[in-house]
Amino acid sequence: MSRLRLMAVHAHPDDESSKGAATMAKYAAEGNDVLVVTLTGGERGDILNPAMDLPGIKERMPEVREEEMAKAAAALGVQQTWLGFVDSGLPEGDPLPPLPAGSFATVPLDEAVEALVRVVRSFRPHVMITYDEHGGYPHPDHIRDHEVSMAAFDAAGDPERFPDAGDPWTPLKIYYVHGFVRARMQLLADEFTKQGIENPYKEWLDRWKDRDDLMARVTTQISCGEYFPQRDEALRAHATQIDPNGVFFAVPMEWQQRLWPTEEYELAKTRVKTTLPEHDLFAGIDGDE
C-alpha cells in the first residue's frame, strides 16, 4: 500500500504528546506521512514542572515552547507546523475574565478555518484527527480547535470556499481523539491496589463518578503499546509543561502495555465505507491517491 497521510490538529504544543501520540508514532514508523498542526504557540502555558521554573525561562516562553515542540516531533517521528495563533490561556475565576484580545478563541472563525484549509490543501491528508465538541477538556482553544477542524474538513474540498487557499482537497475521515477514558484509568487504579501501592488516580476517579464514560463513544481502537516509550519521550520533551514526577508517569510502562495497549478514537465523519468497530484509522481507504 502506498503512503497515506494523517493530520492531527492540536491546540497547544504538548497536546499532541498527551492525546494520540503513540498512534502517530506508529503510523509514521509504518511509512505514512504524519503531520501535527499546532494552532497556537502555547504562550500562556504556565511552568508546570518545578525543575524548569528557572530564571529566564518564563521570559522566553514562546521560544522555549518551539524548542520543546521540535524535540517532541522528533521523538514521535512526525512533521509539525504552526498555524501562528496566540494561546487564549485558561480563564480562571468567578466570573470568568474575558479572553485576551487577539487570542485564538477570539479570532473570527473563518479566519482560522482558512488558515487550516490552506494546510489541508497543501498536505492533503486522507485522515484528520481533532477533539470532540467539548474540546476533550474545557479550554477555549480546545473547543475552538474542534470547530475549526470540523469546518476545515468540510471546506477544504469545496472550490467555492477560500479560493485563494490552494487547490481543493477532500479529506476522507475525521476522528475525535479520546484521551481521558474512565475505564482505562479504573483498570490502572485497580492494578495499583492489587500491587499494594497507593492509587494516584483516586481523586480523579471520584471526581468522574457521575460522568459518562467516553468509551461509549469510541469506535476505533489503535494498538500502539510498543510506541508508548516514544509517547513518553515526546511528553518529557515538553519539559516546562510536564512534571516527570507527576501522575502522567506514575504508571509503570509494563502495566500500560499489558493492561491497555491502545489509544481510543471516535469516527466523527467519513466519506468512505467502513465497518465499526475499527482498528485502523485508514480502514476503508485505498492508498492510491
Ligand SMILES: [Zn+2]
Ligand atoms: Zn492544550
